[in-house]
Amino acid sequence: MYRSHNCGELRIGDVGKQVILSGWVQRIKNRGVLNWVVVRDRYGTTQLVFDEERSAADLLEQSKTLGREFVIQAEGTVIERESKTQSMTTGDIEILVTKLTILNAAETPPFTIEDETDGGDDLRMKYRYLDIRRNPVKNSLIFRHKVAMEVRTYLSNQDFIEVETPYLIKSTPEGARDFVVPSRMNEGQFYALPQSPQTFKQLLMVGGMDKYFQIVKCFRDEDLRADRQPEFTQIDCEMAFVEQEDILNTFEGLTRHLLKEINGVEVDKFPRMLYEDAMRLYGNDKPDIRFGMQFGELNEVAQHKEFNVFNKAELVVGIAVPGANIFTRKEIDKLIDWVKRPQVGAMGMVYVRCNEDGSYKSSVDKFYDQADLAKWAEVTGASAGDLICVLSGEKDKTRGQLSALRMELAERLGLRNPDEFAPLWVIDFPLLEWDEESERYHAMHHPFTSPKPGQIDLLTTKPGEVKANAYDLVLNGNEIGGGSIRIHDKETQALMFDYLGFTPEEAKAQFGFLMDAFQYGAPPHGGIAFGLDRLVSILGGQETIRDFIAFPKNNSGRDVMIDAPAPIDNEQLKELNLKLDL
Numbered sequence: 001m002y003r004s005h006n007c008g009e010l011r012i013g014d015v016g017k018q019v020i021l022s023g024w025v026q027r028i029k030n031r032g033v034l035n036w037v038v039v040r041d042r043y044g045t046t047q048l049v050f051d052e053e054r055s056a057a058d059l060l061e062q063s064k065t066l067g068r069e070f071v072i073q074a075e076g077t078v079i080e081r082e083s084k085t086q087s088m089t090t091g092d093i094e095i096l097v098t099k100l101t102i103l104n105a106a107e108t109p110p111f112t113i114e115d116e117t118d119g120g121d122d123l124r125m126k127y128r129y130l131d132i133r134r135n136p137v138k139n140s141l142i143f144r145h146k147v148a149m150e151v152r153t154y155l156s157n158q159d160f161i162e163v164e165t166p167y168l169i170k171s172t173p174e175g176a177r178d179f180v181v182p183s184r185m186n187e188g189q190f191y192a193l194p195q196s197p198q199t200f201k202q203l204l205m206v207g208g209m210d211k212y213f214q215i216v217k218c219f220r221d222e223d224l225r226a227d228r229q230p231e232f233t234q235i236d237c238e239m240a241f242v243e244q245e246d247i248l249n250t251f252e253g254l255t256r257h258l259l260k261e262i263n264g265v266e267v268d269k270f271p272r273m274l275y276e277d278a279m280r281l282y283g284n285d286k287p288d289i290r291f292g293m294q295f296g297e298l299n300e301v302a303q304h305k306e307f308n309v310f311n312k313a314e315l316v317v318g319i320a321v322p323g324a325n326i327f328t329r330k331e332i333d334k335l336i337d338w339v340k341r342p343q344v345g346a347m348g349m350v351y352v353r354c355n356e357d358g359s360y361k362s363s364v365d366k367f368y369d370q371a372d373l374a375k376w377a378e379v380t381g382a383s384a385g386d387l388i389c390v391l392s393g394e395k396d397k398t399r400g401q402l403s404a405l406r407m408e409l410a411e412r413l414g415l416r417n418p419d420e421f422a423p424l425w426v427i428d429f430p431l432l433e434w435d436e437e438s439e440r441y442h443a444m445h446h447p448f449t450s451p452k453p454g455q456i457d458l459l460t461t462k463p464g465e466v467k468a469n470a471y472d473l474v475l476n477g478n479e480i481g482g483g484s485i486r487i488h489d490k491e492t493q494a495l496m497f498d499y500l501g502f503t504p505e506e507a508k509a510q511f512g513f514l515m516d517a518f519q520y521g522a523p524p525h526g527g528i529a530f531g532l533d534r535l536v537s538i539l540g541g542q543e544t545i546r547d548f549i550a551f552p553k554n555n556s557g558r559d560v561m562i563d564a565p566a567p568i569d570n571e572q573l574k575e576l577n578l579k580l581d582l
């Protein structure tokens, strides 16, 4: 028996017991005649004591050969500690050791295995197995497990069943590049790894499994942004015989359940916002509604004066930043520099100080009088003490820039409280979006999303205006889930592929199986997928998803621990009929 108890378990009531503990050496305090060793496992830490008076002489000497992270087994008696500590759950007791076994010696770790470590990101990733011994990472993984368990419990109780779908498939378009896998047995042919199980879950609906879910890996070969992983996990769900309303209700239920069980928070409202309104009021399809600062469009009140910058802009739009009139001139100048950074891309920023006495002072006083500025304040909802920030230019770009500024200011002003949860459905997304590069329309969600009833005809006349039966669930400014009601008849699906520029042959080659299936009694269906990594990090109150993933990739998509991706040898290439041309 390696252990009778774990290292986080023993309390004052256990004094007198004979116990065996196993774990890693966390700390050693060697006082010559006395040696304290703190041993750690997943459950906590316990202090072991060896001393001249009470321990056999060779045992004390043996304890002095230990080093950090040695794996040990200690047998002994639980005794009351003289100097108790609150900092350990076992802080009232210690173990007077009678037998010590070194199960495995250890090299000195390259960084300290403490909550606050001296190891940088790269080092921690290279030795991730050591990093996982640290409380912050360990606790994040345990937290993720709890969330996954609650998801499974909730959905199972609602009659969902978890079905696995294959990883070696062919392209499922979610708008990214595929990772591909060469097939040895089928010369010159490749599998694609799923960007999502989208087509399979729809086929499960045709198969009659009317409530499906799966906690599943998805693979997308995208340019990596901070906090995006090439492989990530979805809670993927699909239901048959449902309308949008049924899906929204079911997954509001899931989200409510998670917030309650994991965070102890009851949320009653899941407001719904049209995509159009989200863009107009927040410049963003995933608005953080924990705070206000809604956009006020100022074209009517700010154009047709002498200020040409505004006159020639497609959109003039501002936000009232609460209490920000206290910003100094220097701070405002810095803010202007901030919006001009290439990442944000604004040409400049106009501001209006709303003074306590009801007067206004703006950076464009030359062109606008007090009555003009009062109108701006009215439109943006500014009151005395606020600062109005105004951007202008091409509509979509300007909205994006002001949205970035809104988030930045909210962050600086401490308005993004991680303990507050404000979910929101964004609904009625456009079906198609224009892609500048390829100069054509792409499916905004994916090609299986159904247009809103009665809008099919608009596809030929005003494709950009067709709304989809698609929805996103937003939590605190993050898209945590997205889905749609699907097309379930062959004709509409063929029409959709046609609009998206597939020839009938291409559509058949790529998605013939789905359209075939639709001929055999496909029920109306729809679904949603949540990004589990992000969801867990938000529920855990963290910005980054990395610590909630046991073995994450870095920003270049590398696993620096196992050193992948890596070349393969010629033999393997030959077997796969592949030749490199680098």
Ligand code: ASP
Pocket: 174, 195, 196, 197, 198, 237, 482, 483, 484, 527, 528, 529
């Ligand atoms: N497959 C979609 C995605 O990965 C989700 C869905 O439509 O259910 O975004």
